[in-house]
Amino acid sequence: MTPATARVAAADLDTGVGSSSWWRVALTGQVTGPLAALILAVVIFSTTTENFFSGANLALVVQQSVVVGTLAIGQTLVVLTAGIDLACAAIMVMGSVVIGRIAVSGNVWLALLAGVVVTVLLGAVNGSLVSLASLPPFIVTLGVLTALTAGARLFTDSASYPIKSTLLTALNHGPRVGGVTITYGAMAWIGLTVLMAYALTQTKWGTRIYTVGDNPHAAELVGINVKRVLFGVYVVAGLIYAIAAWQALGRTPTADPAGYPTANLDSITAVVIGGTSLFGGRGGVTGTLVGTLIVTVLQNGLTHAGIDSLYQQVATGVLVVLAVAVDRLTRTRQSR
Amino acid sequence: MTTQTVLQARGLSKRYGHVVAMADCDFDLRAGEILGVIGDNGAGKSTLIKALTGALVPDTGVIHLNGEPVSFRNPLEARRAGIETVYQELGVAPALEVSQNLFLGREQRRPGLRGSLFRQLDKPAMRRASAEHMADLGIRIQSIRQRVETLSGGQRQAVAVARVAAWATRLVVMDEPTAALGVRETHQVLDLILRVRDRGLPVVLISHDMPNVFQVADRIHIHRLGRRVALVNTGDVTMDDAVAVMTGARSPADVPQVQVSTPDEDASSPKGTDHGER
Numbered sequence: 001m002t003p004a005t006a007r008v009a010a011a012d013l014d015t016g017v018g019s020s021s022w023w024r025v026a027l028t029g030q031v032t033g034p035l036a037a038l039i040l041a042v043v044i045f046s047t048t049t050e051n052f053f054s055g056a057n058l059a060l061v062v063q064q065s066v067v068v069g070t071l072a073i074g075q076t077l078v079v080l081t082a083g084i085d086l087a088c089a090a091i092m093v094m095g096s097v098v099i100g101r102i103a104v105s106g107n108v109w110l111a112l113l114a115g116v117v118v119t120v121l122l123g124a125v126n127g128s129l130v131s132l133a134s135l136p137p138f139i140v141t142l143g144v145l146t147a148l149t150a151g152a153r154l155f156t157d158s159a160s161y162p163i164k165s166t167l168l169t170a171l172n173h174g175p176r177v178g179g180v181t182i183t184y185g186a187m188a189w190i191g192l193t194v195l196m197a198y199a200l201t202q203t204k205w206g207t208r209i210y211t212v213g214d215n216p217h218a219a220e221l222v223g224i225n226v227k228r229v230l231f232g233v234y235v236v237a238g239l240i241y242a243i244a245a246w247q248a249l250g251r252t253p254t255a256d257p258a259g260y261p262t263a264n265l266d267s268i269t270a271v272v273i274g275g276t277s278l279f280g281g282r283g284g285v286t287g288t289l290v291g292t293l294i295v296t297v298l299q300n301g302l303t304h305a306g307i308d309s310l311y312q313q314v315a316t317g318v319l320v321v322l323a324v325a326v327d328r329l330t331r332t333r334q335s336r
Numbered sequence: 337m338t339t340q341t342v343l344q345a346r347g348l349s350k351r352y353g354h355v356v357a358m359a360d361c362d363f364d365l366r367a368g369e370i371l372g373v374i375g376d377n378g379a380g381k382s383t384l385i386k387a388l389t390g391a392l393v394p395d396t397g398v399i400h401l402n403g404e405p406v407s408f409r410n411p412l413e414a415r416r417a418g419i420e421t422v423y424q425e426l427g428v429a430p431a432l433e434v435s436q437n438l439f440l441g442r443e444q445r446r447p448g449l450r451g452s453l454f455r456q457l458d459k460p461a462m463r464r465a466s467a468e469h470m471a472d473l474g475i476r477i478q479s480i481r482q483r484v485e486t487l488s489g490g491q492r493q494a495v496a497v498a499r500v501a502a503w504a505t506r507l508v509v510m511d512e513p514t515a516a517l518g519v520r521e522t523h524q525v526l527d528l529i530l531r532v533r534d535r536g537l538p539v540v541l542i543s544h545d546m547p548n549v550f551q552v553a554d555r556i557h558i559h560r561l562g563r564r565v566a567l568v569n570t571g572d573v574t575m576d577d578a579v580a581v582m583t584g585a586r587s588p589a590d591v592p593q594v595q596v597s598t599p600d601e602d603a604s605s606p607k608g609t610d611h612g613e614r
């Protein structure tokens with residue numbers, strides 16, 4: 001036993017050692033700011049528009065958040081390592097058209113499996129280029145995005161596939177509670193957030209991700225295999241994008257190679273607004289959940305306020321730049 | 337104090353293209369001592385330390401740890417052998433808590449199912465152990481849960497030192513641990529180094545600060561042009577003499593040197609091939 005571990009049993013010291021449950025840490029960690037912003041947005045739209053604050057519309061907000069929210073979980077993992085995934089929605093779309101095309105033959109389980117394989121493989125492509133080839137994530141994922149945008153059209157001949165299988169649209173269904181439907185897709189999104197919050201804050205895997213994002217040099221010196229951590233993150237993100245693809249097929253039962261054009265940036269916006277630093281090592285998926293809701297509430301609320309969807313995009317753009325500026329400011333204030 | 341040799345190297349060399357960073361360099365560290373390593377910028381001190389701690393593989397030469405030949409291929413192997421290093425580039429993760437930094441790469445899981453099935457880290461135990469360890473070393477911080485970036489420069493360096501002291505079983509190496517620190521913080525770190533030595537771990541201290549080295553070191557290794565030119569007892573030489581030897585103003589023969597035990601036959605045979613290039 002090493003000296004430090006040998007003395008674990010010693011008396012508690014008055015140095016703030018007291019334990020608190022992990023979920024409380026995950027919740028209170030860095031989400032207070034984003035949470036306040038979310039509440040503010042909800043209050044503003046509730047008072048200024050007529051139909052925003054209703055059970056049905058708030059349930060709709062959740063439905064509208066599911067796909068981007070799930071993508072944003074994968075995006076969070078990547079951003080925590082100081083990377084960025086510009087291709088996340090493109091990978092999801094590729095997965096969904098693969099599912100849609102194979103499902104035409106009738107074998108939906110095979111279609112679903114093929115979709116997972118494709119997104120995981122594409123994650124592995126990102127991961128190996130970033131880790132083994134040490135290429136900047138921005139360039140790698142931009143290249144993958146460009147190739148996939150064309151690739152999805154080539155694969156489908158620019159056609160889209162209607163989805164008829166109940167399995168493939170299952171995530172858009174669910175139990176009705178108090179007049180609104182809680183879909184399985186929404187449950188999957190929340191469940192995945194909880195699972196990842198646990199994995200990031202309570203396991204070695206998570207600590208390694210934070211360490212690699214925070215100071216890759218220190219990570220290497222303490223024997224962390226930085227390349228393996230990076231590769232793993234992109235692969236897990238690919239797996240998460242497959243779930244997003246399944247959710248997307250439920251929400252709009254068409255596998256469209258040109259679908260979800262703004263989801264790449266929306267997911268990055270959600271991550272950044274949720275308090276995860278683009279410089280890596282800080283943040284988490286709980287914040288991303290809140291960030292996703294902020295993005296959706298803004299779009300949904302502006303629609304209710306009768307504002308053109310093009311202005312909504314402008315608003316989202318302003319929001320993400322603001323969030324990055326705040327990130328930058330806080331980073332330089334506490335820089336080494 | 338015993339005079340047993342803990343770490344010994346003979347004939348180490350390393351070149352980067354045309355640059356000879358280390359040429360036929362010897363090294364000796366005794367049990368229970370603080371060994372100061374001094375030398376000009378670019379003399380090759382960091383290169384030597386990296387070779388001793390597995391951060392680089394020397395082109396030639398042999399290293400003995402407690403009399404056993406060792407050849408580390410990476411820092412992990414050196415750490416498994418009980419050698420811990422604070423590198424010149426600070427190796428802490430600023431966004432993580434103090435206790436997370438102390439356990440960086442060595443996290444403990446909870447006992448029972450929570451650890452084995454749910455892979456949950458034992459954060460309370462790690463915090464408790466960290467707090468106690470910091471208190472042992474006399475390092476005062478407000479909370480073990482503070483992020484390292486919220487600490488002062490001296491406290492951050494103290495965290496880095498505390499980490500190596502916690503895990504080292506054979507020896508501790510520190511490459512300029514007081515660089516960029518203020519006077520008060522420097523003295524805190526020097527105190528810490530003395531405390532680490534007093535707990536029985538020999539310390540290799542690389543520093544440009546002569547008064548500091550003369551204050552805490554038991555012996556001084558003088559490095560010049562990629563090799564050790566002299567090994568002296570701190571009390572036997574003046575600071576001016578040491579600096580003169582270090583810069584080449586005086587010949588090493590002019591100062592009273594320590595006799596090092598002759599290495600084993602196998603330790604002395606593979607000599608470097610790069611001598612005299614400069």
Ligand SMILES: Nc1ncnc2c1ncn2[C@@H]1O[C@H](COP(=O)(O)OP(=O)(O)OP(=O)(O)O)[C@@H](O)[C@H]1O
Nearest residue numbers: 352355356357375376377378379380381382383384
């Ligand atoms: N990775 C490398 N590639 C090429 N040259 C190197 C490399 N590392 C060190 N050198 C060269 O080897 C020589 C010794 O460098 P080293 O860092 O060991 O010096 P040092 O004594 O630690 O200096 P300082 O006091 O400035 O830290 C220098 O000339 C340096 O430029």
Ligand SMILES: [Mg+2]
Nearest residue numbers: 381382383424
């Ligand atoms: Mg150096």
